[in-house]
Amino acid sequence: MKTSFAEQIEVIKDETGADEAALLADAVRCGVQLIYQEQMIAKYLRGELNRATLVKLIGAEAVEEIDERQRAIDEDFAWGTSG
16 A cells, blocks of 8 residues: 555654655755765766765765765676677
């Protein structure tokens, strides 16, 4: 069963005691941060943003994970296209 957005808001309000306006403001802030991070990662993967800058934005551990995933994708692609 899928929970509606309104139901999710109500649960969070009940659990935290936050008012709806504060909750929605926090949700927008979190959402914008996530979208910004995704855009910066995309720029990094396209070679438009250097690694040091991305580390400053999202942390070294997250960048290392991105690099590991990209290496795995590259290896899989090379294996798949090698004949």
